[in-house]
Amino acid sequence: MNIAILGFGTVGTGVYDIIKKGNTTHTQNLTVSHIFVRETRTKDLPEMTANIDDILLNDDVDVVVEVMGGIEPAHDYILKALQNGKHVVSANKAVIAKYMDEFVKTAQDNNVDFYFESSVAGGIPWIKNLERSLRIDNVSSISGIFNGTSNFILDQMKKTGQPFADILKEAQDLGYAEADPSADIDGYDIENKLCISFNLAYNTSIKPSAELPCFGIRNITDQDINYFNELGLIVKLMGKSRRAQNEFDYVIEPTLYNPSQVESSINDNFNYASLNGDTIGELGFMGQGAGKFPTANAVVQDILDIVDQTPRVIPAEKSTLKLNTNLSLTDYLVRTSADLSQYVNSSQIKAVNNIYSLVESMPAGKMHQAMAQLLKEDNQAFMVNIAANDKERVL
Numbered sequence: 001m002n003i004a005i006l007g008f009g010t011v012g013t014g015v016y017d018i019i020k021k022g023n024t025t026h027t028q029n030l031t032v033s034h035i036f037v038r039e040t041r042t043k044d045l046p047e048m049t050a051n052i053d054d055i056l057l058n059d060d061v062d063v064v065v066e067v068m069g070g071i072e073p074a075h076d077y078i079l080k081a082l083q084n085g086k087h088v089v090s091a092n093k094a095v096i097a098k099y100m101d102e103f104v105k106t107a108q109d110n111n112v113d114f115y116f117e118s119s120v121a122g123g124i125p126w127i128k129n130l131e132r133s134l135r136i137d138n139v140s141s142i143s144g145i146f147n148g149t150s151n152f153i154l155d156q157m158k159k160t161g162q163p164f165a166d167i168l169k170e171a172q173d174l175g176y177a178e179a180d181p182s183a184d185i186d187g188y189d190i191e192n193k194l195c196i197s198f199n200l201a202y203n204t205s206i207k208p209s210a211e212l213p214c215f216g217i218r219n220i221t222d223q224d225i226n227y228f229n230e231l232g233l234i235v236k237l238m239g240k241s242r243r244a245q246n247e248f249d250y251v252i253e254p255t256l257y258n259p260s261q262v263e264s265s266i267n268d269n270f271n272y273a274s275l276n277g278d279t280i281g282e283l284g285f286m287g288q289g290a291g292k293f294p295t296a297n298a299v300v301q302d303i304l305d306i307v308d309q310t311p312r313v314i315p316a317e318k319s320t321l322k323l324n325t326n327l328s329l330t331d332y333l334v335r336t337s338a339d340l341s342q343y344v345n346s347s348q349i350k351a352v353n354n355i356y357s358l359v360e361s362m363p364a365g366k367m368h369q370a371m372a373q374l375l376k377e378d379n380q381a382f383m384v385n386i387a388a389n390d391k392e393r394v395l
């Protein structure tokens, strides 16, 4: 099986190393025949080329691994590879979240596979197990820590008290962060991953958009972490989606967990992805969600599934489920120097102390809209979702 790797950064070099090392009989049957790099890059390996047609028009290439990132030319190269009868494996959640239906259809039309395990939760076999669950169950919720960089930052802030910027730099050096790390910090990387996950789970076609509730950890401070610590709670940047009858919601937001909840113990660059199915109930997966080898491992697993011709579960018809971002009512702790009652009904606000307020029974969509308005007045404001069971800790 001849593999062409497009993009030779963190993940691309990891895929190359795993295949070159050939630790098992499975990986020994794989060959990296081409590595696509920029024109400006020194071609220090014989497989390297800066001419994409050497790969896309080459009948000897069986699988194209797209790990360049970004939207174009990744979208164009993936489509052309599929149209030219090549299987494609991609870790690029940004392009997949935007063009998943087009890629899946093009793959089906050309009788090849399009696999993307590594695009969500890095090394965790999440997509595969989500698809397995769907063979038996309706999935009624998806929830998880889907970003390794933000989890690493929150964990290190708590453990070391180091400044946010220094920890982010470390995450970048470790190969966890996106080329533009604001995607990690502001939640947009999770948005891509959550869209991919629930579009599979609910058989919908929602694409990431500015209208969807997404609030990251850009404004979190040491003071916030210390306060949550005093409450006995741990903050995680979560992606959550719940389905009820013919509707589903989705939200990305910092969320507090108490020590009895599994999310609270997910540390470092680890992710935790969970679903709820009719008969399986709660099912969760934990592992490294970012980094060279965990991600490359998931890419190579996809290649081996192509070799083994493992069938995928992609339903033909889309469901009629509708997105309703105000489906669930929950509670929030808000830190702002602005007058919160200008943005949220005062009957829902309870002062906790002179820094934080509790906003009760708010639909997520409305709360995120209120915060977007409030941030125009106080650009350092922060909010965190708090479970009903933990509310007594703050009052």
Ligand SMILES: NC(=O)C1=CN([C@@H]2O[C@H](COP(=O)(O)OP(=O)(O)OC[C@H]3O[C@@H](n4cnc5c(N)ncnc54)[C@H](OP(=O)(O)O)[C@@H]3O)[C@@H](O)[C@H]2O)C=CC1
Residues within 6 Å of the ligand: 006, 007, 008, 009, 010, 011, 012, 036, 037, 038, 066, 067, 068, 069, 070, 072, 073, 091, 092, 093, 094, 118, 119, 122, 175, 176, 177, 178, 179, 289, 290, 291, 292, 295
């Ligand atoms: N790192 C991780 O932990 C994970 C990453 N991913 C995804 O995998 C993909 C790759 O990530 P990662 O390896 O970390 O990123 P890197 O930035 O480390 O690597 C990307 C490589 O592709 C090259 N590249 C980008 N555009 C082009 C182009 N047009 N032509 C030729 N080469 C190009 C880059 O070159 P240059 O540096 O010159 O721009 C770089 O060498 C991304 O989509 C990312 O979201 C998914 C899961 C985990």
Ligand SMILES: N[C@@H](CC=O)C(=O)O
Residues within 6 Å of the ligand: 119, 121, 122, 146, 147, 148, 149, 150, 176, 177, 178, 184, 189, 289, 290, 291
């Ligand atoms: N930047 C991403 C990489 C993996 O998807 C993350 O930190 O999770």
